[in-house]
Amino acid sequence: MSPDNKGTTTRERLLKVAETLFAQKGYDAVSVREITNAAHCNLAAVNYHFGNKKTLYLHMFRERWMSRAQRIRACFGENLAHCADTSPASVIKSLAEALIKGPLTDEERLRHFQLIIREMTKPTEAFEIVVEETMKPSFEGLEQLFRPCLHEGIDEERTLLNVLSIFSMVLYFNFARLPVSKIIGHAYDEPFKDRLVQHIVQFSLSGMPLKENTL
Amino acid sequence: MSPDNKGTTTRERLLKVAETLFAQKGYDAVSVREITNAAHCNLAAVNYHFGNKKTLYLHMFRERWMSRAQRIRACFGENLAHCADTSPASVIKSLAEALIKGPLTDEERLRHFQLIIREMTKPTEAFEIVVEETMKPSFEGLEQLFRPCLHEGIDEERTLLNVLSIFSMVLYFNFARLPVSKIIGHAYDEPFKDRLVQHIVQFSLSGMPLKENTL
DNA sequence: GTCTATAGCAGGATAGAC
DNA sequence: GTCTATCCTGCTATAGAC
Numbered sequence: 362m363s364p365d366n367k368g369t370t371t372r373e374r375l376l377k378v379a380e381t382l383f384a385q386k387g388y389d390a391v392s393v394r395e396i397t398n399a400a401h402c403n404l405a406a407v408n409y410h411f412g413n414k415k416t417l418y419l420h421m422f423r424e425r426w427m428s429r430a431q432r433i434r435a436c437f438g439e440n441l442a443h444c445a446d447t448s449p450a451s452v453i454k455s456l457a458e459a460l461i462k463g464p465l466t467d468e469e470r471l472r473h474f475q476l477i478i479r480e481m482t483k484p485t486e487a488f489e490i491v492v493e494e495t496m497k498p499s500f501e502g503l504e505q506l507f508r509p510c511l512h513e514g515i516d517e518e519r520t521l522l523n524v525l526s527i528f529s530m531v532l533y534f535n536f537a538r539l540p541v542s543k544i545i546g547h548a549y550d551e552p553f554k555d556r557l558v559q560h561i562v563q564f565s566l567s568g569m570p571l572k573e574n575t576l
Numbered sequence: 577m578s579p580d581n582k583g584t585t586t587r588e589r590l591l592k593v594a595e596t597l598f599a600q601k602g603y604d605a606v607s608v609r610e611i612t613n614a615a616h617c618n619l620a621a622v623n624y625h626f627g628n629k630k631t632l633y634l635h636m637f638r639e640r641w642m643s644r645a646q647r648i649r650a651c652f653g654e655n656l657a658h659c660a661d662t663s664p665a666s667v668i669k670s671l672a673e674a675l676i677k678g679p680l681t682d683e684e685r686l687r688h689f690q691l692i693i694r695e696m697t698k699p700t701e702a703f704e705i706v707v708e709e710t711m712k713p714s715f716e717g718l719e720q721l722f723r724p725c726l727h728e729g730i731d732e733e734r735t736l737l738n739v740l741s742i743f744s745m746v747l748y749f750n751f752a753r754l755p756v757s758k759i760i761g762h763a764y765d766e767p768f769k770d771r772l773v774q775h776i777v778q779f780s781l782s783g784m785p786l787k788e789n790t791l
Numbered sequence: 792g793t794c795t796a797t798a799g800c801a802g803g804a805t806a807g808a809c
Numbered sequence: 810g811t812c813t814a815t816c817c818t819g820c821t822a823t824a825g826a827c
Binding site: 392393394405408414 | 801802803804805
Binding site: 371402403404405406409410 | 811
């Protein structure tokens with residue numbers, strides 16, 4: 362028996378395997394048979410535990426993706442706490458590190474971003490939950506952190522565009538590893554990730570319309 | 577009969593319909609039946625004209641996606657020609673406008689970016705072609721345009737990271753319209769697209785490590 | 792080139808034994 | 810809770826009439 366089977370319930374294995382496969386191939390490309398084979402359980406287990414394939418997907422998203430997002434947010438909070446101030450420089454660095462190096466393994470991170478990209482291009486019921494419970498609060502929190510450091514004339518939309526631009530870079534450099542690797546000519550090793558964080562911080566920081574004394 | 581049927585061959589209708597559906601739903605989620613129904617032709621037409629479903633997809637990508645990319649690149653060239661200089665400000669503005677407002681309709685643009693996002697998350701044979709024939713040349717062209725305006729110490733990797741960052745924003749604001757709309761609280765109308773281009777130009781321009789006399 | 796008919800298979804879901 | 814066996818639907822692909 363595979364080590365996956367030790368000390369885990371069938372339900373947990375199903376959720377874990379489903380996450381990996383759905384992230385890699387997309388909902389429609391994965392069959393229930395494939396999932397149950399990989400989870401070393403019976404075909405009927407999905408229907409027994411979750412009712413049907415779609416409900417398995419939704420449970421997976423709620424129980425695994427959302428908790429991962431929570432871990433990333435916690436990591437951001439810790440990073441920021443270590444900075445002792447909440448200047449834009451500290452905020453962006455804490456954010457970029459939480460997302461690019463962060464608490465997830467490389468594989469977890471890749472899956473995490475693949476799943477959210479899939480939800481963005483073809484939303485399911487999970488998407489509404491993610492936007493309302495994770496993205497909106499995060500972006501509004503960031504907006505409030507940046508707000509006092511931006512020029513007075515900057516309205517909420519422009520502040521959010523700045524936040525979204527930072528997010529877009531992080532998202533892109535995480536999910537588009539393949540083309541990025543091909544274009545820059547080498548793999549995503551640790552030194553490169555450090556340079557990436559540095560680049561994102563520098564690029565974003567200069568790009569934001571900051572007051573002069575708030576660097 | 578639908579107006580789609582006038583003056584177009586079955587082959588052309590198949591390619592057009594296939595592009596829309598593959599972009600909207602993804603390769604596995606679209607059946608040949610769905611395509612042939614939407615194209616008002618017989619089920620067997622796909623196999624007659626393209627051999628099988630996969631080859632239809634590849635032909636669609638080559639004949640429709642690549643030519644769209646070509647139109648965008650041409651638009652970028654025209655925009656830049658109107659600027660009379662090739663300063664980073666002109667380059668970024670030409671690029672952002674070509675991609676966000678550009679020669680494509682809103683629907684075409686959405687489809688175009690959805691397709692490339694799908695190729696990035698789950699590459700097929702089309703991906704290699706796109707990277708080699710479209711992305712690499714574009715990014716290297718941009719890199720050469722920016723290079724003389726960047727500080728001497730900036731190596732090729734950092735220059736490319738700047739280009740990729742600009743690209744990431746454009747990509748994100750095109751394919752992630754749904755969450756972006758929800759977060760900023762209104763739709764993607766023309767005035768917003770203008771503000772978006774302006775934001776991207778300002779954000780990217782400030783973010784790049786430019787020499788002082790090259791704005 | 793376009794059609795119908797169908798082969799052949801894989802998918803989701805369930806019933807019922809254990 | 811887990812298994813086997815099976816139903817039924819929908820898919821791709823092809824053969825062959827027109």
